[in-house]
Amino acid sequence: MANEENFDAYKPERIASLVESAGVRKAQLPLLNMFVLAVLAGVFIGFGGAAYTAVMSGVDATFGPARLLGGVVFSLGLILVIVGGAELFTGNALMVMAAVDKKISLRRLLRSWTVVYIGNLGGAAGLALAFGHSGILDGPLEATAETIVQGKTTLEPMEAFIRGALCNALVCLAIWLSFSARTVAGKVLAILWPISIFVLLGLEHSVANMYFFPQGWLAGADVTVGEAAANLVLVTLGNVVGGAGGVALAYRYAFLADPTR
Template sequence: MPRLDTFDAYSPREIAGRVREFCVLKAQLPLLPLAMLGVLAGAFIGLGALMFNLVTSDASLSFAASRLLGGVAFSLGLILVTVAGAELFTGNNLLAMAWADGCVSTRQVLRNWGVVCVANFVGAAGLAGLVWLSGHTEMNGGDVGRAVVRLAMAKARLPISEAFFRGVLCNVLVCMAVWMAFSGRSVSDKVVAIVFPITGFVAAGFEHSIANMYLLPLAMLLGAPIGVADLLRNLVPVMAGNLVGGSVLVALVYYVIYIRAGRSEPGQLKPPPARAVRATDSE
């Protein structure tokens, strides 16, 4: 049957199959490349947060312009993860789709999320240390550093319920960006698919756990009155919210629509063939 769409992109049903197969590859990655790719992802998202903070530290910009331009700048992080290749906890919440389909086990999913989350923290906090040592925060008469502290203090003081729901909304948009990037056939396709959802979540002030793993440690290095308890008070509910947003509201919803429902359609979305996993397979 001929395709009815005329766009040179994968259809939503084809995206579901590609995401499921790619999640199987991710779940089978050996420990060392998984951890190293996780460190890279944490650093990449940290670079996106660095660019966001650089833009928003400019007091001459209006509120709306600052948030929108900062969101575009933050998109650098997910572009690096997707195009260069890395393992990001928030994006890997899509593994719930392959888990629901029985392609990967609960143990494999928890192993991936656990290793990647710890590695993301190492990469993000490590970048924060390098940025602190570089003197970057002294730019614009120290306004860049002061902006980091203000932002981190606001995050540390967020009520737990707000942090959770901002995390949910954030990762709906992040996972939609990853999902739509799978529709692309070129780097430019992927970049366009990523920029708008990421700009949206950043401009709206939603919470991304990995970005916070960069911003909060950097503020602590700059002398902000933030302790380990404050760090955990933000990261735990935000990560829980990210998990719900990505795994439930994106991965499981699309599983029901395109994979579970597709079981009744002959020839649709057969289980992916088993194949060897290369250490270079990534986000």
Template sequence: MAEQNLFHDAYQPCQIAQRVRDMGVAKARAKPLTLFVLALLAGAFISLGALLFTVIVTESSLGFGVTRLLGGLGFCLGLVLVVVGGAELFTGNNLLAMAWASRLISTREVLHNWCLVYLGNVLGCLGTVVLVLGANTAGMGDGAVGISAQQIAQAKAELSWLEAFARGVLSNTLVCLAVWLAMGGHSVFDKIIAILFPISAFVTVGFEHSIANWFFLPYGLALGEQGSIALSGVAGNLLAVTLGNIVGGTLLVAGVYWLAYLRGEPDSSAH
């Protein structure tokens, strides 16, 4: 009975920290082609979650908060596919900072992983935009989905740099916490439940996710009239949110948990 309970109990936070650290080492040293292919998948997965969010919030009469919550639950599709299906997502990979802080991987290895995965994520998003345009998903609801997509993109492009950055910090804090909680579970069900609350929360309250925005913004641009969405606003959003995501994931999650559980471990520099 004791063994059965041990198997089903979630990992303790200190164990999660060790698992995330070791996962960082494996990710940093994975084969480049494997990383890139899995990054393409992650970009597509997050885009599908973003598209589902767009459809859900279109012409909803349930009220602002409830509509955003339902949209956030739909968006969870993306990270569920990434975590359970297996893919490489830039924002989640900000947790590599734990392995770096433990001196198990080099700065060069971290930056190589981040750059390759970010590129793959972007291409996965843009490829999904092309497919969704070909499918004419924007025509659903007599064109209402397309209007929603344009409005979402325009609202993101009009955020100030500080707003976009701060929302990026908060977003990836919750995304990395979702990954962290999922690492504490044993079963697929555990991992899905761990993902639902943090991800639906960040979407509901309007935080910004850089990879999702590589779908939202190009999709809105493609649907809108030329000049309706400022390209400078699009570029500013993507830069500010990406930097904010890095700060949220590396400092507020990886950094804090490293300080709490892994700082000064005798084996931290011996691997």
């Protein structure tokens, strides 16, 4: 019976404590370690983005079963981050729980977000550069890579912001659910559906876009740096609001707040 209990999912109250403790550990990482893990996360999300590009080549990239399959293969990125171990900016929005409870300082939180964001950008863009010089983006993938980024630059500012918020709510929920699992298989299944659904719905993930824009440029997309930067700023702000506010603060209030205050 004791062995069976070891495979039971953690209760939400326990998940909240685990997520908050993880936020404290993340904030205390040495800068070099944090940066290396952030670069790895950018690469991992980039692999998911490359797989998505391959799946969507030659099919209707708007909606439908192909888009869902694209979401399934894109999930590889977060699976590698969670199971392999890496620092992802969007997931680190959950660190707000520890900051609100004064277990880490605002300075530590912002330091972590800044270092991880830069590392994610370096890893994602570096992988796109590698793919661009590998010949993999030639042919059908080239056209798909162009279409992906051109679609992102047509979004209105409010659309990009809201899609970013909704996206990171699902990403942080995927991470939250992964904390409930005690096995690798459980973590993979917890991650799979929230990530697949955000891709299916066409939501916006800042770190994924750090890969998609360089990939698009290497494929010959007529998108300016200014257009890419505008998208990244709006999507990043949305990601912070959706993850930190929509998930972290909501669960912190539900499970960690002192009801006597």
